[in-house]
Amino acid sequence: MEKVAKLVQGNEAIAEGAFYAGARFYAGYPITPSSEIADISSRRLPKLGGIYMQMEDEIASIAAVIGASLTGTKSFTATSGPGFSLMQENLGVAIMGEVPCVLVEVQRSGPSTGLATRPGQSDYMQIRWGRHGDQTLIALAPASVAECFSLTVQAFNLSEKFRTPVVLAADEIVGHMRENFVFPAPGEIPVIDRQKPTVAPAEYQPFNFGIDGAAPLASFGSDYTFHITTTMHGENGYASTDPANATRRITHLHRKLEANRDEIVLTKSYDTEDCDVLIIAAGAVTRTAREAALEARKSGIKAGVLQLITIWPFPDKEVAAAAAKAKKVIVAEMNYAGQLAGEVLKAVGNSVELKKVNTFNGEVMYPQAILQEIQRAPGSFVAGAK
């Protein structure tokens, strides 16, 4: 079949990426700017033999997704900031119960209801730390329609492989932009399915993990009868208050991602080989940063861009390696505090001059904002600069 490029919206590419990865269950609650993912899922899933459910709220949405995933069905939901806040407690269930699922968060601007239709990147820290208790997860951030598709597939792959929820941390710009895109043919992008148990049903333990990997996960309704609790539990899936077990359990939740971080962490470099000024960005701001870097090169300043594709676990080694060659590092992001900049600082310390460029007014970040910072001489003080 001849491949034809189509104008595709980011949110559409996310939904189609999920179906490509094998997702056949969606439960969600409408919220701007993610609603197209629900709309498309409601139309496409019944045709694919899958299920779309509109739940009573986001709490129920993520709960239903986790329940469906335990039947062996790849499952996902999509939301934005306020809905993501509501999902936090049950997202912890997916982490503690080690249930694969994908949660798309199309970030919008501002606290509370904020600027509901405008872009933001202010939930990176909430994605990492929004839940109670010792826990961690994986988050990926697309910067284009093509990445909306490919990273959604990747999100499912990582989720299935490591038995962990994965957050696709999109933003309103990539969610709503339209770009030419050719949908990949089946088999073009690898699709990973969770490992199923092979032991006799009587011997199966749902949390029988090696410390650095995930245990096989049976499906409800299969030959395996098993118990999942998100109370602190032993390998058999029953509650345990043994301190040694708790230590092992919490360590495992972290270690299975830490030990495999090189496989999980993705970045992209643009003109960083010779750059004096390194711009670090994620999501839609990557595009702004690339434009600014190209402009800077026209005026003789060697600028390059490091795009953080994986946000969590944070690409600390990649950031440190790229920053080691630069005279100045600029972290550009659409939030006030510099959520990514704080992590960059942890990775590079005082080894290089670090500047932040932040916008948080609901507008797309313009290249001029970054260009101004690039053109400032290293070490010079400019009133008003952060």
Place this chain on the structure above:
Amino acid sequence: MAVSTGLKYLKESALPHQWCSGCGNGVALRALLRSFEELEYASNKVVVVTGIGCWGKADIYIRTSALHVTHGRALAYATGVKAANPDLHVVVLMGDGDGATIGGNHLIHSARRNMDLTAIIVNNFNYGMTGGQQSAMTPAGSITSTTSYGNPERAFDICALAEAAGANYVARETIYNGQALKNRMKEGLANKGFSLIEVVSPCTTLYGPRNNMREPVSMLRWLKKEGVPTSEFDKLLNPEADGYFRTGKLVSKQVPDFSTRYREIQARVQGEMAGKQK
């Protein structure tokens, strides 16, 4: 037929159980396991979903697949399990705090959606695990650790609520009558669509002693006297004012459940798709 015991579904290695002396949960558990046995359910085809609460610990003692989750959300998890695999028997065990208070929104929507789930709400009138606080099913005027001067709020009639929200099967029994309880659970499990069984049960440690029923047996006597079948209830002059409540089967309908309706939609759109390709 030999009398069912439910023992093959009991995880005996988890005994002794953690419930208080005189608690009704044991009777409710036995009734549930007996109904599994009489319906000849295979353990791997049953998923018991529980939230947080005394009755929410019941999954520990049951030898079927189980999912123990967050407070109030068991029905939402169960909805996902059932929708993704409609061949499973999905049973949701909740207390009055878990199912009717924090989880009230999921309860009405599960009934409206007519998910083929069986919700068994053990109502012991208060939050047992946290020290006996008021719930949405604590009777008006009664004493709990957070209504020391009498409950100013009214209790939900959870059966009437489930009926109004569209449940296919609704029943109420007390743990005084284990046989009737087993029969209602069996009917609820066998009835497709959303089923709710309210199990009125004594909290002998917290609720009873605070409400002039110091001895466990006095709570049982109270349940025996106040829970009456509809035929008797309707003969009473002022039943509600005197604290009486209806027991027995209250609603039994056969409205198509969510999964049946959704499968029809899938078949229709797939048929239209196949038609277009011809």
